[in-house]
Amino acid sequence: MAESENIVAETAEKIFADLADAQTINSDKKGSWKAPLWQALSDAGLPLAWVPEDCNGSGASLAEGFSVLSAAGRFAVAVPLAETMLAGWLLAQARIASPDGEMTVAPASPKDRITLNANGTLSGRARGVPFAKAAKHIAVLAGGSNGFSIALVEAGACRIEAGLGLGGDNSDTVTLANVRPVAIKPAPKGFDQTSLMLMGGVARSLQIAGALESMLEISVRYSNERVAFEKKISKFQAVQHNLAKLAGESAAALAAATSAADAVANSIAFDDAFFLEAAAAKIRCSEAAEKGGAIAHQVHGAIGFTIEHILHRYSLRALAWRDDFGSESYWAVELGKLVADRGADELWPLVASR
Amino acid sequence: MTAALRFDPIRLPPECEKLRKEVRAFLADEIAAGTFDPHKPNREDTDAPEFSRRVGERGWLGMTWPKKYGGHERSFLERYVVTEEMRVANAPTRRFFVADRQSGPVLLKYAPEHIKMDILPRICRGEVCFAIGMSEPNSGSDLFAAKTKATRTDGGYLINGTKIWTSSAHIADYMIAIFRTSPPTKENRRHGLTQFLVKMKQPGIQVNPIGQITGQYEFNEVVFTDYFVPDDHVLGEIDGAWKQATSELAYERSGPERFLETYYVLTELVRAVGKNPDTRSAEGIGRLVAQLHTMRRMSVSVAGMLQAGKEPVVEASIVKDIGTVWEQQLPHRVRDLAAFVEENATNRETLENQLSFAIKTAPKLTIQGGTTEVLRGIIARGLGLR
Ligand SMILES: Cc1cc2nc3c(=O)[nH]c(=O)nc-3n(C[C@H](O)[C@H](O)[C@H](O)COP(=O)(O)OP(=O)(O)OC[C@H]3O[C@@H](n4cnc5c(N)ncnc54)[C@H](O)[C@@H]3O)c2cc1C
Numbered sequence: 001m002a003e004s005e006n007i008v009a010e011t012a013e014k015i016f017a018d019l020a021d022a023q024t025i026n027s028d029k030k031g032s033w034k035a036p037l038w039q040a041l042s043d044a045g046l047p048l049a050w051v052p053e054d055c056n057g058s059g060a061s062l063a064e065g066f067s068v069l070s071a072a073g074r075f076a077v078a079v080p081l082a083e084t085m086l087a088g089w090l091l092a093q094a095r096i097a098s099p100d101g102e103m104t105v106a107p108a109s110p111k112d113r114i115t116l117n118a119n120g121t122l123s124g125r126a127r128g129v130p131f132a133k134a135a136k137h138i139a140v141l142a143g144g145s146n147g148f149s150i151a152l153v154e155a156g157a158c159r160i161e162a163g164l165g166l167g168g169d170n171s172d173t174v175t176l177a178n179v180r181p182v183a184i185k186p187a188p189k190g191f192d193q194t195s196l197m198l199m200g201g202v203a204r205s206l207q208i209a210g211a212l213e214s215m216l217e218i219s220v221r222y223s224n225e226r227v228a229f230e231k232k233i234s235k236f237q238a239v240q241h242n243l244a245k246l247a248g249e250s251a252a253a254l255a256a257a258t259s260a261a262d263a264v265a266n267s268i269a270f271d272d273a274f275f276l277e278a279a280a281a282k283i284r285c286s287e288a289a290e291k292g293g294a295i296a297h298q299v300h301g302a303i304g305f306t307i308e309h310i311l312h313r314y315s316l317r318a319l320a321w322r323d324d325f326g327s328e329s330y331w332a333v334e335l336g337k338l339v340a341d342r343g344a345d346e347l348w349p350l351v352a353s354r
Numbered sequence: 355m356t357a358a359l360r361f362d363p364i365r366l367p368p369e370c371e372k373l374r375k376e377v378r379a380f381l382a383d384e385i386a387a388g389t390f391d392p393h394k395p396n397r398e399d400t401d402a403p404e405f406s407r408r409v410g411e412r413g414w415l416g417m418t419w420p421k422k423y424g425g426h427e428r429s430f431l432e433r434y435v436v437t438e439e440m441r442v443a444n445a446p447t448r449r450f451f452v453a454d455r456q457s458g459p460v461l462l463k464y465a466p467e468h469i470k471m472d473i474l475p476r477i478c479r480g481e482v483c484f485a486i487g488m489s490e491p492n493s494g495s496d497l498f499a500a501k502t503k504a505t506r507t508d509g510g511y512l513i514n515g516t517k518i519w520t521s522s523a524h525i526a527d528y529m530i531a532i533f534r535t536s537p538p539t540k541e542n543r544r545h546g547l548t549q550f551l552v553k554m555k556q557p558g559i560q561v562n563p564i565g566q567i568t569g570q571y572e573f574n575e576v577v578f579t580d581y582f583v584p585d586d587h588v589l590g591e592i593d594g595a596w597k598q599a600t601s602e603l604a605y606e607r608s609g610p611e612r613f614l615e616t617y618y619v620l621t622e623l624v625r626a627v628g629k630n631p632d633t634r635s636a637e638g639i640g641r642l643v644a645q646l647h648t649m650r651r652m653s654v655s656v657a658g659m660l661q662a663g664k665e666p667v668v669e670a671s672i673v674k675d676i677g678t679v680w681e682q683q684l685p686h687r688v689r690d691l692a693a694f695v696e697e698n699a700t701n702r703e704t705l706e707n708q709l710s711f712a713i714k715t716a717p718k719l720t721i722q723g724g725t726t727e728v729l730r731g732i733i734a735r736g737l738g739l740r
Pocket residue numbers: 485486487488489492493494495496518519520521522573718721722723724725726727728
């Protein structure tokens with residue numbers, strides 16, 4: 001890891017540790033932690049990490065931004081940090097300057113379509129858009145007769161129906177009815193909806209892997225504290241084996257997600273090898289969220305099922321993140337089709353390509 | 355973090371890609387010449403001495419060892435590439451693989467110089483086959499229950515007892531084995547075992563084949579009766595084998611051979627499904643490929659740790675646990691998906707034969723080289739639970 005990547009990640013870690021401690025947030029029903037947290041993140045330039053300096057951003061590298069997302073996952077941060085980073089990144093693809101404040105991206109699902117009309121307005125509907133209700137602006141990818149365009153849209157110009165995701169964060173339906181964008185430019189050559197979904201998927205993979213790391217940590221700690229049958233439950237072999245499996249799931253998620261992030265950070269060519277990395281990460285991390293989350297809850301017993309306990313902050317978000325930017329089922333079908341299309345003898349060369 | 359697991363995204367450097375091409379070309383030539391059929395994993399491939407020598411000639415054995423012992427001072431990542439290409443091609447590696455992966459490194463660390471000079475170059479030339487003598491009839495997972503006795507005699511030891519499940523003992527030239535040199539102590543039940551280099555095909559050793567449910571004969575019972583081992587064949591510390599055992603496990607447990615043993619059924623499924631899979635087949639294949647890719651990233655990452663001189667015991671155990679559970683389930687998942695393959699798929703017969711063999715192979719995968727339960731115990735220790 002490069003020196004500077006550490007500094008950006010450490011800054012993020014420090015802000016989360018100071019202002020996004022899971023226990024404090026969990027007991028604060030009014031959400032009074034949100035504003036100071038967002039302020040601190042903004043002051044540190046993290047929401048616009050991926051936006052070049054001449055587009056109003058802080059010009060961090062992709063790798064630096066990814067390490068912020070890992071940290072955000074470890075704290076299961078419930079503000080639109082990942083979303084704003086993705087929005088800024090998307091806008092920067094078309095060299096559109098990012099505004100200040102919370103943003104999100106649309107579409108957030110591979111099947112939803114937003115179109116650019118002949119008169120320059122945008123129409124369409126995007127479901128499951130994370131934090132749309134909290135966003136001031138939305139970065140939109142729209143298809144039109146001349147290929148894809150990237151647009152900056154005011155959230156107020158769209159109809160937003162609030163929805164609630166599994167993790168308790170907003171997951172909203174955004175309808176654009178002839179909305180005139182603040183800015184719009186053509187997407188770079190080759191950039192399409194799959195590119196956006198894969199990038200979003202990598203971000204979610206890192207967040208899921210981070211949440212699993214935390215679930216492993218608090219589960220191990222709990223098993224060393226909780227006493228049953230006159231022993232710490234960590235001394236029971238069945239519990240040890242469950243935790244070993246959780247460690248395996250966490251490790252698999254981490255390996256898949258960091259590998260995909262590294263692939264993006266080092267070559268933004270949206271080729272087969274990148275597709276494999278990003279799709280596989282989303283698939284494997286989502287599977288790990290299911291298996292690992294179940295074990296974390298099992299180890300915690302009933303206390304982990306309460307709203308007072310922090311476990312759900314990680315487990316439910318990890319489960320919710322599976323659905324954003326294409327679920328594991330969706331990507332598995334796409335990856336399976338790609339593999340079938342290339343043919344049996346190309347499978348190993350693809351897997352072993354780096 | 356309690357666990358502090360890290361799997362850095364190591365990429366194979368350019369020299370590995372060049373090497374990969376060479377290995378593929380070599381294997382294609384061997385297949386063309388009829389040395390082995392990549393579509394037939396169920397052959398008796400224990401004995402392929404000429405193939406071993408040719409692999410040795412290419413410089414692909416002892417790749418990471420010092421040149422003075424015939425090694426090639428190349429990286430763990432380069433060795434990784436050779437291993438995975440051989441495995442995926444179903445090449446007959448049994449005769450040299452144990453020596454290259456495990457026995458050679460043990461000798462490098464613990465054998466006296468004249469033995470290293472004698473044996474290591476021969477391993478590198480693909481001329482010698484090794485077996486591992488750990489398990490005994492009442493000592494598998496509980497290695498420290500081993501009883502086979504080494505009794506002090508003039509200039510060496512006399513061995514009496516029985517090893518079991520010893521892979522390749524029937525073709526092996528040497529075995530690295532643990533024997534009991536003294537009883538365990540009250541404080542340390544691991545104490546009292548010593549590692550020895552054993553020359554096979556000598557008086558006092560009898561090798562009895564044991565059939566396997568696949569129909570193959572790959573492991574054996576090995577009976578020692580007053581078998582003599584000279585002093586200079588002691589490897590490492592007397593009574594201290596337990597200290598030596600763990601650090602080698604990372605080599606044994608994290609390689610591509612720990613998730614690729616039944617890989618061939620996946621390739622054949624993709625072939626049978628054809629270019630336009632239905633949704634169910636596409637999803638099934640996509641998930642399996644995503645899991646495979648992830649394990650490979652983990653395994654390459656551990657190879658990177660070995661290259662950096664680390665001893666990633668926990669990480670390697672995780673790779674073996676996840677990898678062997680995966681390769682065990684793989685034939686069953688492929689069977690599920692193959693149920694809907696067209697009757698007239700060109701490779702249908704090959705796929706069915708492979709599946710039948712892979713399903714028979716599967717039960718052993720989570721047992722050989724340390725059971726899943728034992729590995730999870732090691733991981734739990736690494737997590738600070740024991
Ligand atoms: C194909 C094959 C090749 C092999 N080749 C070799 C070889 O070359 N050399 C060699 O020395 N050995 C070899 N083995 C033996 C292998 O290492 C042992 O089979 C393995 O260590 C398990 O020992 P066991 O068979 O005695 O089973 P046991 O130890 O009797 O175990 C039976 C079951 O009980 C479980 N168990 C045991 N103890 C515990 C515990 N403490 N906690 C939880 N569960 C436990 C095990 O996990 C397993 O599920 C080979 C085995 C196979 C299948």
